[in-house]
Amino acid sequence: MIDFSLEKNQIELREKVRDFANRVMKPEARKYDELAEFPWPIVKKAYEEGIMNGPMSPEYGGHGYSILESAISSEELGAGCVGIGICMDASTLALTPLYLGASEEQKKRFFGQINEEKSVAGYALTEPNAGSDVAGIKSNAILHGDKYILNGHKRFITNGSPSSFLTVFALTNSEKGARSLTAFVVPTNSPGVEMVADMRKMGQRASIQTEFKFHDVEIPIKNRIGEEGNGFLLAMRTFDRTRTGVAALSLGNAREAFETAKHWAKNRIQFGKPITVNQGVSFMLADMATEIEAARLITWHAAWAYDNGQKSAGLLSAMSKLYASDVGMRVTTDAVQVMAGDGYSHDYLVEKMMRDAKLCQIYEGTNQIQRLVIGKGILK
Ligand SMILES: Cc1cc2nc3c(=O)[nH]c(=O)nc-3n(C[C@H](O)[C@H](O)[C@H](O)COP(=O)(O)OP(=O)(O)OC[C@H]3O[C@@H](n4cnc5c(N)ncnc54)[C@H](O)[C@@H]3O)c2cc1C
Numbered sequence: 001m002i003d004f005s006l007e008k009n010q011i012e013l014r015e016k017v018r019d020f021a022n023r024v025m026k027p028e029a030r031k032y033d034e035l036a037e038f039p040w041p042i043v044k045k046a047y048e049e050g051i052m053n054g055p056m057s058p059e060y061g062g063h064g065y066s067i068l069e070s071a072i073s074s075e076e077l078g079a080g081c082v083g084i085g086i087c088m089d090a091s092t093l094a095l096t097p098l099y100l101g102a103s104e105e106q107k108k109r110f111f112g113q114i115n116e117e118k119s120v121a122g123y124a125l126t127e128p129n130a131g132s133d134v135a136g137i138k139s140n141a142i143l144h145g146d147k148y149i150l151n152g153h154k155r156f157i158t159n160g161s162p163s164s165f166l167t168v169f170a171l172t173n174s175e176k177g178a179r180s181l182t183a184f185v186v187p188t189n190s191p192g193v194e195m196v197a198d199m200r201k202m203g204q205r206a207s208i209q210t211e212f213k214f215h216d217v218e219i220p221i222k223n224r225i226g227e228e229g230n231g232f233l234l235a236m237r238t239f240d241r242t243r244t245g246v247a248a249l250s251l252g253n254a255r256e257a258f259e260t261a262k263h264w265a266k267n268r269i270q271f272g273k274p275i276t277v278n279q280g281v282s283f284m285l286a287d288m289a290t291e292i293e294a295a296r297l298i299t300w301h302a303a304w305a306y307d308n309g310q311k312s313a314g315l316l317s318a319m320s321k322l323y324a325s326d327v328g329m330r331v332t333t334d335a336v337q338v339m340a341g342d343g344y345s346h347d348y349l350v351e352k353m354m355r356d357a358k359l360c361q362i363y364e365g366t367n368q369i370q371r372l373v374i375g376k377g378i379l380k
Contacts, residue, residue, distance in 0.1 A: 003308060004300075013065075016108045017073045017207035020051050022082025024205060029081035031224055032206035033352050038162045039084050039206050047118040051077075052088055053111070056095065060107055061115030067241060068303040071248040075296070078252025082356040083206035085252070089245050090158040090207065093122035093364075094167045096238040101226035108145060110185055121164040124154040124186075124212065125235055132369050134169075134235060135178040135356075141170040148172070148224065150186065150217040158363070160210020161195050165186050168214075169235055172228045181231030185223040203355030239315040241306065243364055247299040247320035248361040250328030251292065257353040258288045264339050264348070266361035276337075284338055288331045295324040315377040322370035325360035332357040 006014070024045055032039050046052045054064020055070050070092070077085030091114070098110055099371035114121060130136035139152020150170055157166065165187045186193065192215040199209035226234065262285055268275045275281045275290065302316035310316075332354040336343035345351045361367045 002340055003175050004096070010069060012160070013069055014072050014076060017051060017076035017280075019081070020046065020049055021076045023164060025077070025080030025084050026047075026345070029084065029206075029349060030346075030352070032081070032084060034202070034205075036205040038159075038208050040089060040162070042084055042098075042122065043087060044117065044118055049113075052118075053092065053095070053115065055092055056099065057107075062111070066303070067244055071124050071244050071299050071303045073247035074245045075252040075255070075299075078249035079256040080252070081206065082249050082253045082353075082360070083204035085219050085249050086204055086207045087159060087162075089242075089249060090123065091120035091163075092245070093238065093242050094123040094159065094163070096186070096241055097123075097167050097225055097234045100237055101230065101234050103181065106185070106225065107224070108180050110165065117164055119164040120159045120162055121374075122157045122159040122166045122188075122210070123167040123238075124157045124160075124166040125132070126156045127153055128155055134181075134232065137169060137171060137178065137181060138174075139168070139170040139171055139214065141152045141168075141182065141184055143172065143221075146221055147345070148184065148219040148221070150184070150192075150214045150219055152214050153212070154214075155210060155211040156209045156363075158198065158209055160212060161188070161198055161208055167225070169231045173371055176229070180229050181235070181283060182228045183225040183234050184219050185225065186214075186217060186219055187194060190219075194339035204360065205351070224311055236314075239364060240317050243297055243317040243321035243370075244303045244306065246360055246364050247295065247324035249315075250325040250357065251295045251299060253353050253357055253360075254288070254292050254324075254328045254331035256351050257332040258285070260348060260350050260353075261285070261288070261335035261338040264342065268339075280352040281338060284334050288334055291331060293326040295320075295327040298323050315374060318370045318373040318377070319359075321364065322367050322374065325367060327359040328360055329354075354369070 003205040053062040054065040054073050058064050141148040141150040165185050167187045168184050171180045172182045194213040196211040266274055299320045302320035305308050305316045306313040336354050
C-alpha cells in the first residue's frame with residue numbers, strides 16, 4: 001500500500017520552516033539579491049530557531065532529519081529564497097562527507113565547531129580545469145611527516161569566504177590521479193589559503209562563491225576524512241544524499257513563482273475579464289501546477305528510496321535533481337510570461353525566481369551530467 005500522507009512531526013517541520021521562510025526570508029529576499037551579500041543575520045536566526053544543520057545527528061547539534069525531512073525543509077527554504085536557502089543547504093553539502101566518512105572524534109570536533117560558531121562550511125571540489133570531470137582534479141595534498149601539504153586551485157565554492165572551514169578534495173599521489181583523491185577539512189584561516197575573489201553572478205545572489213588558491217597549506221593528518229583514496233567515492237556518495245535537496249529547493253522556488261503568478265492572473269483584468277478565463281493562460285497555469293506536483297513526487301520518492309536503503313536511491317536522486325530543476329526553469333519562465341510586463345519588472349520577485357532557477361540546472365553536476373549518470377544507471 002502506498003501512503004503519501006506526512007507524519008505529524010513532518011507536518012510540524014514543514015509548518016516551522018514555512019513560517020521561518022515567510023517571516024524571515026521572504027521580506028529580505030530582494031535586499032540580498034540586490035546587495036549580493038552573505039545573509040549572516042538570517043543564518044544566525046536560522047540557528048536560533050533550529051533550522052540549520054537538519055540532517056546532522058542531534059548529538060552533534062543537528063536535528064537528525066531523514067532525507068525526506070530534509071527535502072520537506074528545503075522545499076520551504078526554496079519558497080522563501082533559493083539564494084538564502086542554498087547558504088544553509090550548501091553547508092550541509094560540505095558537512096555530508098564528514099557525516100558519511102569521519103571518525104566520531106572528527107564529527108565532534110568539526111560539527112561542534114560549526115554549531116558553536118553558528119557558522120557555515122564550504123564543499124571544495126571544482127577546479128578551473130575540473131568541473132563536470134571530477135577525475136581531472138589537480139590539487140594535491142602530499143604527506144610530509146605528520147602533515148599534508150596542500151597546493152592547488154578551487155573555484156565556484158559556495159559559502160567560500162564566509163566559511164569556517166572547507167571540505168577540500170585533493171590528490172595524495174599525483175601519479176595515481178583520481179584513485180588517490182582524498183577529502184580534508186581545511187580551516188579557511190589557515191596560512192597559505194588565498195581567497196582570490198568572490199564570483200559575480202546572475203541569480204541566487206545572496207549566496208557567495210569563492211575562488212581559492214592553496215599555497216603550501218599545512219593540514220594535520222587528523223583532518224583527513226577516512227582513508228587516502230576514498231575521496232571520489234565519498235564525493236559521489238555525498239551527491240546521492242544531497243541532490244534531492246537541490247530538487248527540493250527548485251521545487252519550492254517553482255511553487256512560489258506559480259502561486260505569485262496565479263494570484264496575479266486572477267486579479268488582472270484585460271478585455272473586461274480576468275485573464276484566467278483565457279485558456280492560453282489557464283492552460284499555462286495548469287501545466288505549471290501539474291509539473292510541480294510531479295517534481296514533488298519524484299523528489300519524495302528519491303528521498304524515501306535513500307532513507308530505506310534502496311539500490312535505486314542514487315539513480316532516483318539524479319532523476320529528481322534533473323527533473324525538478326528543469327521544472328523550476330520552465331515554471332519560473334512561465335510565471336514571468338503569465339505576468340508579462342509586471343513579471344519582468346523588479347516590482348515582483350518572479351524575475352528573480354527565474355534567474356535563481358537557472359543555477360539549479362548547473363550546480364551539484366549539470367543536468368547533462370545527471371543524464372549521463374541516469375543513462376549509465378539504466379543501461380548497466
Ligand atoms: C554558482 C555556483 C555554485 C557552485 N558551487 C559549488 C560548490 O559549492 N562546490 C563545488 O565544488 N563546485 C561548485 N560549483 C561548480 C559546479 O558544480 C560546476 O560549475 C558544474 O559541475 C559544471 O562544471 P563547469 O562549470 O566547469 O562546466 P563544464 O564541466 O566545463 O561543462 C560545460 C558544459 O559542457 C557540458 N558537459 C561537460 N561534460 C559533458 C559530458 N561528458 N557530456 C555531456 N555534456 C557535458 C556541461 O553539462 C556544460 O553544459 C558551483 C558552480 C556555480 C556556477
